[in-house]
Amino acid sequence: MKTKFYTLATFEFPADALVIKGKLESEGIPVFLKDENIINTYSFSSNAIGGIRLQVYSSDKEHATEIFEEFRSYATDAEGNPVVCPNCKATKSEIYYARKNMFFKLFPFLESKKYRCKQCNFITRPSK
The missing domain is CATH 3.30.70 (Alpha-Beta Plaits)
Structure with a gap:
């Protein structure tokens, strides 16, 4: 089985x-x-x-x-505030790495950080 x-x-x-x-x-x-x-x-x-x-x-x-x-805890910005999704305004985002090409699969630490909203699956980069 x-x-x-x-x-x-x-x-x-x-x-x-x-x-x-x-x-x-x-x-x-x-x-x-x-x-x-x-x-x-x-x-x-x-x-x-x-x-x-x-x-x-x-x-x-x-x-x-x-x-x-x-x-669970969700992603926070540099000041400790929850990351807000620009699409749906939810505060339930998590860190996301796409690793779409071989370079980033071999060197994932070089890929820029992104966030994916758990509510609408919108992917965004952190605001500076």
């Missing part, structure tokens, strides 16, 4: 993933951290690998998403 997983979120740092993992497991949801050991060993490679993927069983997707939305 093939088990299906749902990637709830990705994290650059193991500590961030472990906090959410602990909360989900305390609610009875099994959690799997894909690439955690690689990033713990080679932390500089987190961006190149795509971060630590926090995964749950597909059958737990709705309940896990509900819990995660209560605890």
